[in-house]
Amino acid sequence: PRGDAGARAAIAAHHARRGAAPSPEHVVLTAGTSEGYAHLFRVLADPGDAVHVPTPGYPLFEHLAELEGVAALPYPLRAPKPGSARWRVDLDAFAASLGPASRAVVAIDPHNPTGSFVDPEDWASLRAIAHERGLAIVSDEVFADFACDGVAVPSGALAGAGDGPLHFVLSGASKVLALPQLKLAWIAVAGPPAARDEALARLEFAADAYLSVSPILARALPALLAERASIQAPLRARVARSRAALADALAGTRAELLPAEAGWCATVRVDGADEDALARDLVERDGVLVQPGALFDLEVRGAAHLVVSLLPEPARFDAGVAALRAAIARAPGGHR
Numbered sequence: 001p002r003g004d005a006g007a008r009a010a011i012a013a014h015h016a017r018r019g020a021a022p023s024p025e026h027v028v029l030t031a032g033t034s035e036g037y038a039h040l041f042r043v044l045a046d047p048g049d050a051v052h053v054p055t056p057g058y059p060l061f062e063h064l065a066e067l068e069g070v071a072a073l074p075y076p077l078r079a080p081k082p083g084s085a086r087w088r089v090d091l092d093a094f095a096a097s098l099g100p101a102s103r104a105v106v107a108i109d110p111h112n113p114t115g116s117f118v119d120p121e122d123w124a125s126l127r128a129i130a131h132e133r134g135l136a137i138v139s140d141e142v143f144a145d146f147a148c149d150g151v152a153v154p155s156g157a158l159a160g161a162g163d164g165p166l167h168f169v170l171s172g173a174s175k176v177l178a179l180p181q182l183k184l185a186w187i188a189v190a191g192p193p194a195a196r197d198e199a200l201a202r203l204e205f206a207a208d209a210y211l212s213v214s215p216i217l218a219r220a221l222p223a224l225l226a227e228r229a230s231i232q233a234p235l236r237a238r239v240a241r242s243r244a245a246l247a248d249a250l251a252g253t254r255a256e257l258l259p260a261e262a263g264w265c266a267t268v269r270v271d272g273a274d275e276d277a278l279a280r281d282l283v284e285r286d287g288v289l290v291q292p293g294a295l296f297d298l299e300v301r302g303a304a305h306l307v308v309s310l311l312p313e314p315a316r317f318d319a320g321v322a323a324l325r326a327a328i329a330r331a332p333g334g335h336r
Contacts, residue, residue, distance in 0.1 A: 003029025
């Protein structure tokens, strides 16, 4: 029920690049990371319990938690200081949000949509708090392979697991291999042996109840992961090219491309603009889709935030960026 042994061995080797390789016996395959979250929420929490998720963040956790009868409680991330791309956990606010029903803390490493890696100091603090309060740590590392050029990738959650709290690391083929329709992901488990083995047994029970992972896809995974570099290289080049083109297009406008360390998207801040109106204008006038920052709880009074995909092919991306620049120029709220 944990999944094909060859696939789990290939996954363990894949994670070794971030500082620690789990044993293949400590890996469980899932049909996508959403299913991985669902398994973890039902294994770690009872109905009425809570998991803590970062905000801003991807608008999915609340729905997955709700389906399991679990509350997803936000903890805030602090925006980077000038000259930095690193968002930091507001540790005081996180600690204050904990209660007797708290069961786990979710960290996104690197974060979506901000593209920020979890700072090593924040990892140490989160582990200490989790250990003291009996919480599990869930680390989503699906974008870890897509650091921006020149960014030093910090060690992942597994590298610091040790004998502290239980750690669960999620990743999958949709991002690692750019194959979203493959529906193959995994959970790597680390922590104190007794607690780790109990968690693995419960995950195995959940996986066995659904048997949702295709054995054919699982057996193909080692060969696909062996081609990871050739799959990722053109994608990384396109993302870097798009980010540079977006920065060039926004130069001289009242918009700012926020710095990022990783990921496939970019966040644009537009001072004085109405976020929803700007996004609607782009769709209705130019057929260009951007995501309002409010969808990610990325809200700052007096500014609009737009999340832009960096994946479209260059000609289409450049046309969209030109439309974005024009929309910013005609949007009410002032000009530079």
